[in-house]
Amino acid sequence: MAKAMARHILLASEAEAARLKQRLAGGEDFARLARRHSLCPSGKRGGDLGEIRPGQLVRPIDQVIFRKALREIHGPVKSQFGYHLVQVFYRD
Template sequence: MAKRAAALHILVKTEAECLALKEKLDNGSSFSQLASRHSICPSKRKGGDLGEFKRGTMVGPFDKAVFSGEELKVLGPIKTKFGFHLIKVLYTK
């Protein structure tokens, strides 16, 4: 079972905005560029890069998605108390 992961994410306030951004990603847009422009998380300054973190560090739904999702595939929308996330898992180990 993986204990660590690294991921990028985009956090927005509405599910509709999240779905619109996911469609742009599906059509080839850059995850980092969309995160820089649209995310409301401070990680937007790093293109949504959250770096490496331990299992259990993030809020429940986010953590579950990261540690059960497929690497390098965009996951979401994932709803948390902060809003709606698109997550790109870089690796789990």
């Protein structure tokens, strides 16, 4: 079965997610921003979601993790929880 390793930052608004994405593009540290801004409990771990299998997360995030390019910052991605910035490290 497929699996992946990813991290994310969950934010309340698309505008806030877009601002953080710009900061990440400017070289700021993903884990530090996740710890400071993420609304998800994973923020305490720098946004680390651990090893994920298809279907474990909400569909919009699952699709990013298993279909989009590795190591890029994807998003803002909307889910019922808010807006996510997602980075996928590997998948197999």
